[in-house]
Amino acid sequence: MTRPLLPRARLTLPRARLTAAGVAFAVAMTLAGCSSAGVPTATDGTTPRASSTVPSFRSSACAGDELSGAVSSGDGGAAGSILPDVVVTNTSATSCVLTGWPSVALVAAAGGPAIGSPSQRNEEVAHPTVTLPPRGTAIIPIRITQALNYPSSTCVPRAATGISITPPGSSKPLYVALPGLTGCSSDTVKLITVSAVLPAT
Template sequence: MTRRHTPRVPHVGRTVTGGVALVVVGLLTAGTLAACSGGDDADAPAATAATTPGEPSTPASTGGSDATSTPSPSPSSGSTQAGGSSPSPSPSSLRVARCTADHLTGTLTAGDGGGAGSTFPYLVLKNTGGSPCQLQGWPGVSFVGGDDGTQLGAAATLDRSSPHATVTLLPNGHAHAPLKIGQAANYSASTCKPAKADGLRVYVPGETHAIFVKASGLTACTSSKVQLLQTQAIQPGAG
């Protein structure tokens, strides 16, 4: 009897299985390596949003719609600021007015006393108005008499060396100007031509209306050649 020769079939299943195993092992190895490199975000490239050329991308914070957003008020719009506070007033609304004769009264006080043939009283000014006001500079001062406001002699000279900062008077507040009043008795009667004075006429700086300051015991020289009065600039307080 003749035996038939049966050809041997290769073990395909084993070869395929082995190939799959190699692929699986390769994938596991790659995944392990990828997992190890994912702990440092600094090395990863930033994601880039895909946009259509020529069209700007929409920011995520707007929700894709600007129609529903309310713009914040501009600081210059005059609206009330956060916390309920009103906008700061303009510098012009904070300006203090100049003091006028209508809201001032004057008195003559002893001041620094006297000596060397002169006295050194203070001309004190009071703000009788309901608002603050300011004075700056030298007052115009002269003797008056005759019970009718007639000026007697020369007006006071100004001591330009005295400080002359701006002085603010609150309601019922005071300011003062130091005066120097020479004695009429230091001059001959023919030179001085003395006369009793009722008080002082005072023009505060920048004002054309005078204040009458009543005072007693004053003797003026009616001759304009004799200079009895001198005034310093206005200072804060009553002296």
């Protein structure tokens, strides 16, 4: 009586195996699709990491072509001289530093040669390291003696349109317009005294 049942059991087993294999295949394909569509994969066995943008920083000196300059009133003027402060601004996308004394000279035009002797330093004031982030500012105090204080034969006067400032540690100058100045072409006359760069307050 039991033999007629055996063929029916054998016929149902293949269907069960096929159904399980189909389910496993479908699950595998679904997982593969999710991995390729939503989660980045790495081919070298490492775990991929999300990238992020970090503000750039460097500790090198500020170059003249990374700065802009403007003249403020400073301490006004003294007998026979003017005392402008030059406010410099970091126009680059990275931080830079200013330490010590820049070189300052009168010039007849932007990019032109210096008129007469370069600046001398005022070393009576401390010179801190000033870090300028992008759009950060610093101050350069300057004293310019009027050329008319010297005999014409000693000074050899020449009209100037502004000043050229070479930041400490850099070879690229910055031009700042300062009309109405007169320089001395003679190297024996020193008209400009510059103090160390100071942080803006």
